[in-house]
Amino acid sequence: MAVAALTFMTLPVSGQDLLARQAPVDRKLKAVDSLALIRQIKAEQAAYPAYSLYPNWSNDRVHAFGKTVSVPDSFRIDLTGFCMPTTHTQITSKCGPRWRRMHNGLDIKVYIGDTIRAAFDGRVRMVKYERRGYGKYVVLRHDNGLETIYGHLSKQLVAENEYVKAGDIIGLGGNTGRSTGSHLHFETRFLGEVINPEFLFDFPNQDIVADNYLFVRGANRYAKQRTRALAALRAGKPASSVVATADETGEGIRYHKIRKGDTLGSISRKYHISINRLCQLNGLKRTSTLRIGQVLKCS
Numbered sequence: 303m304a305v306a307a308l309t310f311m312t313l314p315v316s317g318q319d320l321l322a323r324q325a326p327v328d329r330k331l332k333a334v335d336s337l338a339l340i341r342q343i344k345a346e347q348a349a350y351p352a353y354s355l356y357p358n359w360s361n362d363r364v365h366a367f368g369k370t371v372s373v374p375d376s377f378r379i380d381l382t383g384f385c386m387p388t389t390h391t392q393i394t395s396k397c398g399p400r401w402r403r404m405h406n407g408l409d410i411k412v413y414i415g416d417t418i419r420a421a422f423d424g425r426v427r428m429v430k431y432e433r434r435g436y437g438k439y440v441v442l443r444h445d446n447g448l449e450t451i452y453g454h455l456s457k458q459l460v461a462e463n464e465y466v467k468a469g470d471i472i473g474l475g476g477n478t479g480r481s482t483g484s485h486l487h488f489e490t491r492f493l494g495e496v497i498n499p500e501f502l503f504d505f506p507n508q509d510i511v512a513d514n515y516l517f518v519r520g521a522n523r524y525a526k527q528r529t530r531a532l533a534a535l536r537a538g539k540p541a542s543s544v545v546a547t548a549d550e551t552g553e554g555i556r557y558h559k560i561r562k563g564d565t566l567g568s569i570s571r572k573y574h575i576s577i578n579r580l581c582q583l584n585g586l587k588r589t590s591t592l593r594i595g596q597v598l599k600c601s
Contacts, residue, residue, distance in 0.1 A: 351424045352447045355493060361428055361462050364441055364451060367494040377517045379492065380446045381502060381510045385469035387421050387452065388412050388486055391506045395485075397498040407451065407489035408499045412475035414456050414484045420466045421450050421490075421503075429458045436487065437479020440472050448497075453487035454478050492517050504559070511557040512597045556601040560592045573600040 350359055360366040388410055395409035412418070424444035431438050436453035440460060443449050456476025460466060477484040490499045497517065504511055558569055566588065570577045581587060583599045592598075 351443045351445045355447050356443070359427065359443075364428065364436075364439075365494055371493050373493045373495060373519050374517075375519050377447065377492065379448060379502075379515045379517055380513070381515055382513050383468055384422055384503075384510050385419050386503065386505070386508050387419050387450070387488055388416065388475070389508065390416070390486075391508065393500075393505055394483075397496070397500065406496045407453070407487050408505070410486045410488060410505060412484060412486045414474070414476050416475035416486075417471055418452055418455065418473045418475055418486060420468055420470045420472050422446060422448065422468045424450075424466060426460045426462055426464045426466060426472070429460060429462050432479055434480050437481060438473070438476065439479075439487075442466065442472070447492055449491045451487070451489035451491070453489075454481045454485060456484075495519065504557075507559070509559055511559070556599075558598050558600050560594055560596040560598065562594060564592060566590075566592070569598065569600065575600055 350356070357367065357370050390410055390412050392411040393408055394411050395405060397408055398405060420442055422442075422444040424442045426440060427443045427449070428439070428441035430436075436451070438455040438458055439451060439453040440455065440458055441449060441451050452473060454476055455473040456478060457474040458472070459474070460470075460472045466472060475484060475486055481487075488499055490497045490502055495517075497515075500511075502511055502515055503509075556573055558564075558573065566577050566580055566586075570580050573580075577588060580598065580600065581590070586598075
């Protein structure tokens with residue numbers, strides 16, 4: 303009986319030892335599972351950028367979503383890791399109504415044969431030719447949820463489904479399709495909705511406007527629409543409750559990223575806005591210190 307009792311008393315101790323030895327193994331297995339999951343997610347993101355946002359991957363049409371996609375009321379788009387699509391800075395036609403139709407992108411003056419680069423990391427969704435429209439064009443879908451369109455190229459240098467990094471050469475400037483002179487037609491879209499590229503990119507200064515951009519559904523083409531939608535969002539109403547009409551054009555919200563040597567006076571002169579108004583828009587005082595990289599609203 304004494305032997306039996308001793309055996310019975312040692313069982314829990316052995317069980318505890320076993321559990322103690324098993325715990326590190328369990329932690330290692332969980333770590334392995336987590337790494338495998340992370341690798342799988344990265345693989346899916348590389349195969350289909352922004353796969354959690356878009357309902358499909360189609361190489362047939364530029365605007366392939368329609369009512370099949372659920373557009374959120376608001377979404378913050380990460381603009382870091384960008385590359386300007388061209389080093390040229392002259393904008394020859396803005397985003398907005400033009401010749402009794404909508405012009406859904408920016409026209410930037412480039413010359414035939416000029417290098418055109420991918421704006422962000424992503425995958426090539428389309429490489430096509432449209433005689434009465436974009437001409438030779440490329441559509442990229444990016445990890446941050448954006449799609450960018452590069453039109454009127456003279457040559458396309460990527461293939462559909464190819465993965466590209468920001469700054470990779472995707473084509474050469476040209477004058478193909480419905481075009482009256484060599485230029486790059488550059489569009490930025492989120493789930494098919496147009497965003498004025500000037501809200502994201504500062505072509506004259508070859509920089510992004512800010513590190514991220516707040517997309518608001520139905521209010522991204524023009525300044526007045528966007529202002530009304532943002533006001534509704536701050537008031538706790540859905541942005542979709544704001545009715546935006548096509549004739550509310552405005553000039554676009556302007557921003558400035560602080561660089562070395564900038565002062566409130568120099569910025570006010572550049573954007574033709576008073577220092578008092580500049581301070582009011584940004585919650586500043588005339589004596590406030592400006593930080594390099596800080597973004598100021600200028601309209």
